[in-house]
Amino acid sequence: MAQHQEMDKHAYVQDYYPDDFSLCYGCGRLNDKGLQIKTRWNGDETLTEYMPRPEHTAIPGFVYGGLAASLIDCHSTGTASLALYRRDGHALGDDVPVPRCVTASLKTEFLKPTPLGPMMTIRGHITEVGKRKVIVQTELIVDGVVCVRGEVIAVMAPASMTGGHQ
Amino acid sequence: MAQHQEMDKHAYVQDYYPDDFSLCYGCGRLNDKGLQIKTRWNGDETLTEYMPRPEHTAIPGFVYGGLAASLIDCHSTGTASLALYRRDGHALGDDVPVPRCVTASLKTEFLKPTPLGPMMTIRGHITEVGKRKVIVQTELIVDGVVCVRGEVIAVMAPASMTGGHQ
Numbered sequence: 001m002a003q004h005q006e007m008d009k010h011a012y013v014q015d016y017y018p019d020d021f022s023l024c025y026g027c028g029r030l031n032d033k034g035l036q037i038k039t040r041w042n043g044d045e046t047l048t049e050y051m052p053r054p055e056h057t058a059i060p061g062f063v064y065g066g067l068a069a070s071l072i073d074c075h076s077t078g079t080a081s082l083a084l085y086r087r088d089g090h091a092l093g094d095d096v097p098v099p100r101c102v103t104a105s106l107k108t109e110f111l112k113p114t115p116l117g118p119m120m121t122i123r124g125h126i127t128e129v130g131k132r133k134v135i136v137q138t139e140l141i142v143d144g145v146v147c148v149r150g151e152v153i154a155v156m157a158p159a160s161m162t163g164g165h166q
Numbered sequence: 167m168a169q170h171q172e173m174d175k176h177a178y179v180q181d182y183y184p185d186d187f188s189l190c191y192g193c194g195r196l197n198d199k200g201l202q203i204k205t206r207w208n209g210d211e212t213l214t215e216y217m218p219r220p221e222h223t224a225i226p227g228f229v230y231g232g233l234a235a236s237l238i239d240c241h242s243t244g245t246a247s248l249a250l251y252r253r254d255g256h257a258l259g260d261d262v263p264v265p266r267c268v269t270a271s272l273k274t275e276f277l278k279p280t281p282l283g284p285m286m287t288i289r290g291h292i293t294e295v296g297k298r299k300v301i302v303q304t305e306l307i308v309d310g311v312v313c314v315r316g317e318v319i320a321v322m323a324p325a326s327m328t329g330g331h332q
Contacts, residue, residue, distance in 0.1 A: 020225075065236075
């Protein structure tokens with residue numbers, strides 16, 4: 001199992017979402033106008049790195065909060081997919097579809113202004129894995145400083161959103 | 167005063183931000199790649215309407231959560247500016263700069279999937295106006311249904327973000 005899970009260390013969950021679920025503005029690999037964020041395991045935590053675009057400004061020099069919220073949102077639904085998949089004994093690359101999760105609740109606390117320019121790192125710490133629900137605590141870090149803290153409750157996408165298949 | 171305040175009924179706060187503070191991806195009138203949302207008084211509440219772009223999808227047919235969070239975020243900082251300005255006896259158009267606020271905390275609760283297509287309406291209800299802090303409760307409504315509920319604590323932009331001037 002350890003070797004099996006080792007396989008997904010450098011694989012990104014968004015590359016394994018079914019095509020129909022890969023159009024999200026935040027994390028869909030098939031949305032060419034979107035952010036296309038990528039999330040992977042990093043030990044027992046999860047990691048997303050994102051380089052903001054110059055237009056992602058708030059007040060000049062700082063990242064606008066909506067981007068931080070968007071990154072934390074999609075990072076956390078990706079983390080939830082990874083957590084449910086691993087809980088069920090799978091690693092990315094297995095011949096079993098990755099579950100697609102959506103956000104039930106998102107909280108973001110802006111601790112410090114987020115400088116616009118350097119790479120942004122989002123770390124996810126999984127605090128609860130239920131049958132269909134995952135809770136993720138996140139930190140958004142720039143230059144070693146935690147600028148935004150987030151908490152997301154993600155759930156498997158309901159049938160009303162997926163046309164019945166998951 | 168009533169007539170004075172009546173003036174800003176159809177004016178949008180973002181049109182009165184100083185140019186330096188009008189580059190925000192969410193609400194800056196000078197950010198031509200951004201969302202350029204517009205927020206105004208509607209009685210004692212505030213109102214933003216936004217037509218999502220086709221690429222703002224989550225799972226096909228639904229709005230991605232990061233957009234909802236972004237709209238609630240900028241709607242609420244705009245609401246905070248309006249609230250502080252009115253508290254000080256001003257209406258948009260007065261020869262006094264509008265205060266620029268930033269988000270300290272943002273909570274969003276996704277009650278129902280948000281359909282992608284129709285106009286999105288965000289309503290803000292102001293529950294607290296402090297010296298430099300405003301708390302705004304928001305509802306994001308599509309086709310008469312409250313899809314997302316938000317709470318934002320907004321504060322006047324700190325000097326560290328504005329280069330000392332406000």
